[in-house]
Amino acid sequence: MTGGWAVVMPVKRLGGAKTRLADAAGEELRPALALAFAEDTLAAVMECAAVSSVTVVTDDEQARATLSRLGAAVVPDSPRGGLNAAVEHGVIAVRAARPGAAVAVAALNADLPALRAEELARVLDEAAAAPRSFLADAAGTGTTLLAVLPGVDPAPGFGPASRMRHRASGAVELMPSGVESVRQDVDTGEDLLAAIALGVGPRTARSTHRLGAGFRRSAASHG
Structure with missing residues (x-):
């Protein structure tokens, strides 16, 4: 990690994470999948040249x-x-750890198992041009990334319909092309199929292998 962006990744308690995946993954595998998503997301972020921490x-x-x-x-x-x-x-913790430093911070979802470091870098490069900006999710209703330049209040509005909420709050919507992996968060079985079609990281790949041949056939046909 050599860039200037500090990334913040909130991760829910695994027992209560990704409840909408229960139908596709079952209750037993759901927490393991949530952790695998976070691991693959983090691994990609750590490889991003635009990220410092x-x-x-x-x-x-x-x-x-x-x-x-x-x-x-x-x-x-x-x-x-x-x-x-x-x-x-x-965001407060990041800034407190570097008092006096000009720290740009991006809050990123932890459920981006297909994330590509170079695509994240493209998004952050565009985010550097606006005090506060966001990237909509693949569904077009949510948000996967919210970025703020030094000293700017993040005023996060994640959750259902967050795209419109962030727009209404004055955040600039980022529109880079070719960043599908940064948009493809996973809440449902269909989302997971879409992420697999993009190419998930190794931990998610191992976890989804446990879902069985039927799910993998669905993933292959989805792609």
Whole structure:
């Protein structure tokens, strides 16, 4: 990691993460998939030349141990107020760790298992031109990344219909081409098929292999 962006990745407790995947993955595999998504997302971020550091915000002990081994700094989700509170807490923690420094921060979803480092770099390069900006998800209704330049309040509005919420709050919508992997978050079985079609990271690939031949055939036909 050699660039200037600090990335904040909130990670929910695995037991309550990705509940909409239960129909496709089952309750037993759902937490393992959520962790695999976060691992592959983090690995890609760590390879991005535009990124200088990654801070994970989580209260999950397994996620803390696993993601710290991959090189992330981990801070507890002390607000325990949901995703937006975790993002704000992470941004404060990043800036507090570098007092006096001009730190640009990007809050990134932890469920981007097909993420490509070069595509993330393209998004961050465009984000550098606006004080506060965001990238919409593949569905066109949510947000996968919210970026702020030094000193700017992130005012995150993640959640259902967050694309319109971020637009309404004055954030600039980023429109780079060829960044599908940064847009493809995973909440449902269909989302997972779309991510597999793009090409997921090795940890997600191993986890989805456990879903069985039927799911893999669906993934192949989806691509």
